[in-house]
Amino acid sequence: xxxxxxxxxxxELIAAGSPVxxxxxxxxxxxxxxxxxxxxxxxxxxxxxxxxxxxxLGIVEWSxxxxxxxKLADHIGIDLVVVRRKAGGLMERWExxxxxxxxxxxxxxxxxxxxxxxxxxxxxxxxEMKTHIIVxxxxxxxxxxxxxxxxxxxxxxxxxxxxxxxxxxxxxGRMWDWRPIIDWTVDEVFAExxxxxxxxxxxxxxxxxxxxSCRFCIMSNLADIAAAAAQPEAHDLYRRMVGLESTSSFGxxxxxWLGDIAPHLLDAGALQRFADGKIKALHRIAAEARIxxxxxxxxxxxxxxxxxxxxxxxxxxxxxxxxLFGFSSACLxxxxxxxxxxxxxxxxxxxxx
Ligand code: SF4
Numbered sequence: 001x002x003x004x005x006x007x008x009x010x011x012e013l014i015a016a017g018s019p020v021x022x023x024x025x026x027x028x029x030x031x032x033x034x035x036x037x038x039x040x041x042x043x044x045x046x047x048x049x050x051x052x053x054x055x056x057l058g059i060v061e062w063s064x065x066x067x068x069x070x071k072l073a074d075h076i077g078i079d080l081v082v083v084r085r086k087a088g089g090l091m092e093r094w095e096x097x098x099x100x101x102x103x104x105x106x107x108x109x110x111x112x113x114x115x116x117x118x119x120x121x122x123x124x125x126x127x128e129m130k131t132h133i134i135v136x137x138x139x140x141x142x143x144x145x146x147x148x149x150x151x152x153x154x155x156x157x158x159x160x161x162x163x164x165x166x167x168x169x170x171x172x173g174r175m176w177d178w179r180p181i182i183d184w185t186v187d188e189v190f191a192e193x194x195x196x197x198x199x200x201x202x203x204x205x206x207x208x209x210x211x212x213s214c215r216f217c218i219m220s221n222l223a224d225i226a227a228a229a230a231q232p233e234a235h236d237l238y239r240r241m242v243g244l245e246s247t248s249s250f251g252x253x254x255x256x257w258l259g260d261i262a263p264h265l266l267d268a269g270a271l272q273r274f275a276d277g278k279i280k281a282l283h284r285i286a287a288e289a290r291i292x293x294x295x296x297x298x299x300x301x302x303x304x305x306x307x308x309x310x311x312x313x314x315x316x317x318x319x320x321x322x323x324l325f326g327f328s329s330a331c332l333x334x335x336x337x338x339x340x341x342x343x344x345x346x347x348x349x350x351x352x353x
């Protein structure tokens with residue numbers, strides 16, 4: 001087995017019997033990390049509690065992901081804890097974000113329409129749907145203890161991950177993130193799974209995916225998106241996601257639209273709505289291009305009053321977008337826009353005070 005990366009702080013916590021929680025997704029890296037970590041803990045005599053923890057994101061996940069986590073827990077002989085967001089899975093989160101974007105637009109609480117999808121720079125799908133929920137559960141279970149939170153992150157996966165450290169203490173000081181297989185290669189990961197007589201998620205060898213995560217991930221490459229769309233179990237989700245692209249006018253990966261990947265899965269009505277959505281996107285982008293950076297809010301607040309000319313531009317833009325999307329927007333003329341900016345500036349000042 002390749003080397004398990006560690007640091008003295010992690011070794012001390014293990015020696016003291018701190019709880020170890022291993023995050024699992026059903027994918028190969030977390031599978032190998034769980035197998036290797038538990039073997040390491042046994043070898044060095046860790047006596048504290050251990051568990052696997054999985055955040056269930058709902059219908060965006062492959063049908064095999066949860067069963068893979070169950071099988072892994074059975075093989076290792078430790079409990080699997082499954083957590084989920086009370087308000088629904090990731091698809092529901094993307095849909096509700098579009099709904100809130102519409103309401104914020106109508107009330108001029110945002111100057112431009114906000115995309116519904118998470119992006120590589122704004123991964124609320126990971127932070128809200130996985131990290132926060134898992135951390136809250138571990139704090140609840142292990143009150144007053146320092147928990148070691150294990151992930152299967154590897155440096156080979158991306159340029160950003162190449163910069164990752166072996167272990168990091170979280171800001172609240174009550175948890176350490178530990179990445180024991182950080183230097184493993186992909187071959188070493190598969191070899192570890194094979195060595196235990198287990199199988200990796202069928203999506204790798206059966207569906208031809210290079211990564212197993214959400215069926216359609218904001219960071220998937222084109223080949224993985226096409227491979228996912230070819231799987232019958234992903235078709236209902238595919239249509240729902242294309243529906244959201246059509247309604248919102250935002251492509252799932254910005255310039256890459258899911259609706260272009262497998263249009264044969266869409267009926268005539270869905271195809272028409274998708275074509276309309278892409279046209280709406282062009283009109284939206286053209287309309288919002290007239291908004292100068294200084295007119296935008298920063299962290300949700302205006303930074304200054306608009307000039308009359310700017311307020312007129314914003315009124316025209318808002319009228320065009322409101323008609324395009326069938327919104328019921330307020331603040332469609334110069335006076336009401338000035339009023340809204342002054343109201344928000346005063347509110348921001350009041351809160352700051
Ligand atoms: S797998 Fe992709 S889409 Fe799913 S939560 Fe992670 S980053 Fe977001």
